[in-house]
Amino acid sequence: MNTVRLSTLKPGESATIAALHTDEALYHRLAAMGFRIGKRIDLVRRAKFAGPLHVRIGTTDIMLRRSDAQHIDVTPAGASE
Amino acid sequence: MKRIALLGMPNTGKSTFFNRLTGASARVGNWPGITVDLMSAKVLLGGAMVEIIDLPGVYDIHGFSDDELVVRHFIENNPIDLVLIILNTTQIERQLSLALQVKQLGLPALLLLNMADEAKKYGVTVDIKKMSQAMNMPVVLLSAKYGSGYAHAYQAISNAIQASLPIATQQVSEKLQLDDQIESTMESVLKQAVQVPTQMSENLTTRLDRVLLHPWLGLPLFFGVMYLLFQAIFILGKPLQDGVAWGLGLFRGGVLDPLLHNLPAPLPGLLLDGIYNGVGTVAAFVPIIVLFFLFMALVEDSGYLSRAAFLMDALMAKMGLDGRSFVMMLMGFGCNVPALMGTRVMRSRSLRLLTMLVIPFSLCSARLQVFVFITSALFAPKNAPLVLFSLYLFSFAAAIATALLFKKRYANNEPFILELPPYRLPTWRQIVLRGWHEVRHFLGRASKFIIAGVVMVWILTHFPQDAAPGGSDTWAGMIGHFLAPVLDPLGINQQLAIALIFGFVAKEIVIGSLAVIYGLEGSALMSTMAHQLDWVQAYSFMLFTLIYTPCLSTLATLKTESRSNAYTALALVWPLALAWLLSFAFYQGARALGY
Numbered sequence: 001m002n003t004v005r006l007s008t009l010k011p012g013e014s015a016t017i018a019a020l021h022t023d024e025a026l027y028h029r030l031a032a033m034g035f036r037i038g039k040r041i042d043l044v045r046r047a048k049f050a051g052p053l054h055v056r057i058g059t060t061d062i063m064l065r066r067s068d069a070q071h072i073d074v075t076p077a078g079a080s081e
Numbered sequence: 082m083k084r085i086a087l088l089g090m091p092n093t094g095k096s097t098f099f100n101r102l103t104g105a106s107a108r109v110g111n112w113p114g115i116t117v118d119l120m121s122a123k124v125l126l127g128g129a130m131v132e133i134i135d136l137p138g139v140y141d142i143h144g145f146s147d148d149e150l151v152v153r154h155f156i157e158n159n160p161i162d163l164v165l166i167i168l169n170t171t172q173i174e175r176q177l178s179l180a181l182q183v184k185q186l187g188l189p190a191l192l193l194l195n196m197a198d199e200a201k202k203y204g205v206t207v208d209i210k211k212m213s214q215a216m217n218m219p220v221v222l223l224s225a226k227y228g229s230g231y232a233h234a235y236q237a238i239s240n241a242i243q244a245s246l247p248i249a250t251q252q253v254s255e256k257l258q259l260d261d262q263i264e265s266t267m268e269s270v271l272k273q274a275v276q277v278p279t280q281m282s283e284n285l286t287t288r289l290d291r292v293l294l295h296p297w298l299g300l301p302l303f304f305g306v307m308y309l310l311f312q313a314i315f316i317l318g319k320p321l322q323d324g325v326a327w328g329l330g331l332f333r334g335g336v337l338d339p340l341l342h343n344l345p346a347p348l349p350g351l352l353l354d355g356i357y358n359g360v361g362t363v364a365a366f367v368p369i370i371v372l373f374f375l376f377m378a379l380v381e382d383s384g385y386l387s388r389a390a391f392l393m394d395a396l397m398a399k400m401g402l403d404g405r406s407f408v409m410m411l412m413g414f415g416c417n418v419p420a421l422m423g424t425r426v427m428r429s430r431s432l433r434l435l436t437m438l439v440i441p442f443s444l445c446s447a448r449l450q451v452f453v454f455i456t457s458a459l460f461a462p463k464n465a466p467l468v469l470f471s472l473y474l475f476s477f478a479a480a481i482a483t484a485l486l487f488k489k490r491y492a493n494n495e496p497f498i499l500e501l502p503p504y505r506l507p508t509w510r511q512i513v514l515r516g517w518h519e520v521r522h523f524l525g526r527a528s529k530f531i532i533a534g535v536v537m538v539w540i541l542t543h544f545p546q547d548a549a550p551g552g553s554d555t556w557a558g559m560i561g562h563f564l565a566p567v568l569d570p571l572g573i574n575q576q577l578a579i580a581l582i583f584g585f586v587a588k589e590i591v592i593g594s595l596a597v598i599y600g601l602e603g604s605a606l607m608s609t610m611a612h613q614l615d616w617v618q619a620y621s622f623m624l625f626t627l628i629y630t631p632c633l634s635t636l637a638t639l640k641t642e643s644r645s646n647a648y649t650a651l652a653l654v655w656p657l658a659l660a661w662l663l664s665f666a667f668y669q670g671a672r673a674l675g676y
């Protein structure tokens with residue numbers, strides 16, 4: 001498996017969530033937002049000036065800061081095995 | 082009395098359902114975190130009175146932010162006969178976890194799958210029968226906003242409440258400590274009863290986002306839209322305001338004057354020049370305020386606020402704030418109080434305190450009345466909108482300066498994760514409800530503060546009895562004289578000083594008290610003021626009014642939300658100092674330049 005940080009995906013790329021390296025409180029919030037291991041995640045767009053990321057998991061659109069996205073590991077689609 | 086609580090994740094339509102069920106007007110908005118406090122109402126349901134409670138949204142019953150604690154505290158301490166779990170059917174895949182948590186607590190529950198209309202568009206289908214079996218509770222699919230399935234839900238709730246027995250809070254409290262894994266249960270329920278398309282198809286929201294969140298166009302578009310909305314409010318509102326003012330003047334001349342003028346001595350003056358003029362001058366602004374809030378409801382419900390958070394986050398981060406702080410500042414343009422309470426969705430206390438420190442600089446609708454009044458009195462119609470616009474810029478500037486100054490003190494690294502809900506349009510019903518709510522809010526404040534305020538001002542400007550009304554021998558004159566050393570350097574005269582003192586209680590009183598101080602109303606008041614003041618003085622007064630201590634309700638909210646006297650003192654003194662400095666710099670600068 002070759003995983004990368006969510007923050008490195010480019011707009012239009014999709015990946016599978018591999019691991020969440022966060023504290024307990026953030027883990028719960030992310031889980032409630034739909035961030036679960038094995039789920040597909042699409043990076044929709046990145047804001048200018050190192051602003052937040054816009055991602056999509058299933059039917060939910062979510063924004064999160066790049067600094068928070070660094071704690072999320074994903075396996076880019078097509079890069080499996 | 083039996084008790085029903087509404088529970089669900091933020092922005093799933095709990096308040097919409099609550100309003101439909103109880104006829105109340107809880108605030109609804111397409112933004113996760115509109116409801117941060119409990120709201121309750123009583124209704125007749127299944128032959129008995131039942132109390133319904135609208136709870137703030139929670140992602141997780143075990144969550145830790147202030148609004149989540151409100152919910153947790155509530156379910157731990159109050160016996161509940163029935164929990165209505167509301168979730169957004171489109172997002173059932175993830176929101177079901179909350180329903181399972183509630184089930185685990187052993188509370189009698191009923192599952193409402195809301196937003197059936199959107200779920201259909203997104204291609205999400207639920208087998209209600211299977212879902213009900215798997216969850217072992219009644220399940221109803223409905224649309225709280227448009228009403229489909231509501232009758233069915235109503236029936237199910239009345240049946241359930243008649244059958245239910247409350248659970249001892251002790252048991253609930255114990256079970257809250259447990260945090261079992263529910264993931265596997267969730268998987269199996271979803272597999273049995275729900276079908277979700279694997280890929281969300283292109284829809285209106287994704288297309289709109291491509292434009293509105295465009296890397297370069299997004300921000301200019303946002304400010305352009307805001308500017309147009311404000312323009313629209315005044316183009317539509319100004320004639321209405323003039324109409325109301327004209328009508329009120331006519332009513333006084335035609336009906337009240339002849340009716341009241343032979344009452345004993347101070348009474349006609351107090352009733353007409355005091356209360357009627359004061360309240361009437363303020364009441365003339367009701368149309369503009371209602372329009373303002375109608376537009377605000379439109380913006381709040383559209384889902385554009387979350388986009389504003391996305392667009393502004395990078396900038397806000399430089400000030401130690403985040404995108405939500407920006408949205409709260411925008412909400413503060415309506416009224417600072419709910420905006421302050423809206424910061425409860427933040428978990429880091431530092432971030433909350435810093436945001437609460439900047440919100441009071443948002444030019445709220447009450448201050449807007451003052452500025453509309455003064456700009457139309459002292460500036461040419463061509464310049465008035467520009468002057469008003471410049472005050473909005475000062476409002477932002479004061480907030481930015483304050484955040485930059487205090488960001489070290491309130492440093493935080495709160496994660497920032499926010500849902501971007503689909504774009505929605507409010508229904509007429511929602512818009513009318515909101516407008517009506519604001520009129521009631523205004524009348525409430527009017528009866529509480531404005532009447533008392535203008536009576537006080539009338540007394541101060543008419544006593545002691547031998548002094549000439551409004552003159553320097555009255556009590557008001559003495560106060561003005563006392564404050565002169567501080568306010569003279571700002572170009573703020575005695576009359577304005579009295580208005581400022583009462584503006585501390587509520588900004589709505591400011592123009593009401595000016596009407597009383599000058600003993601005039603409407604256009605006569607405007608022309609007298611234009612005679613006595615020049616534009617530099619007027620602008621200095623407006624700057625001071627914009628920035629100095631927000632109203633008493635805001636201050637009280639700052640106190641209850643921060644639970645700190647020192648912080649409240651800072652939130653009181655800092656704006657006062659900043660207001661003085663800015664007005665001083667402006668007034669002296671303009672005079673030095675020869676204006």
Ligand SMILES: Nc1nc2c(ncn2[C@@H]2O[C@H](COP(=O)(O)OP(=O)(O)O)[C@@H](O)[C@H]2O)c(=O)[nH]1
Nearest residue numbers: 092093094095096097109110111196224225226
């Ligand atoms: N399409 C659709 N929108 C809804 C429905 N119910 C609520 N909404 C909208 O969802 C948003 C959130 O509603 P609100 O009642 O404030 O949710 P709360 O945060 O759970 O109290 C608002 O924009 C509502 O107009 C529904 O059944 N269908």
Ligand SMILES: [Mg+2]
Nearest residue numbers: 095096115116
């Ligand atoms: Mg609500």
